[in-house]
Amino acid sequence: EDSFVRAPWAGRPMLWHIYQQEDDAHLPKLDAFLTLYLAGLSPAVAQALNQFWQRWNVGGDLGECWAALAEHWPQIERHAEHWCQQQAAQTDLATALVQFYVSSL
Structure with a gap:
């Protein structure tokens, strides 16, 4: 999922076509990300994005979603x-780990 990690850094709208897993194990991961990504958006915008991403990954008519x-x-x-x-703006993982280690001494 390297492209998924890099895509947000472009600062442009993106779409994640998540790697499908047995028993739809990928869908809770998609839902978890969307919960974070859509936070703070108006309900109408969040619904439009959520519906598009869900249909893209599960299947279905995208016509209304595009509109x-x-x-x-x-x-x-x-x-x-x-x-x-x-x-x-977040602290990178390496720095956060060092800070955690130093603060626990």
Whole structure:
């Protein structure tokens, strides 16, 4: 899932086609990510993105989903840029581990 890790760094709207697993084990992972990614969006924009990602990964007609995305595209673009900035502002894992180690001494 290397591309999934890199995609948000572009600061552009993205779509994750999650690797399918037996017994639909991938769907809770998709739902967990969407819970984080959609937080803070208006209900209409969050619903449009969620519906599109779900249908893309599960199957179904995307016609209505495309229309909803187009309607909210400016907000989706701003959100993608904001998400990228939020991720960049976090402490990297190596630094966080060192800080944790030092604080536990």
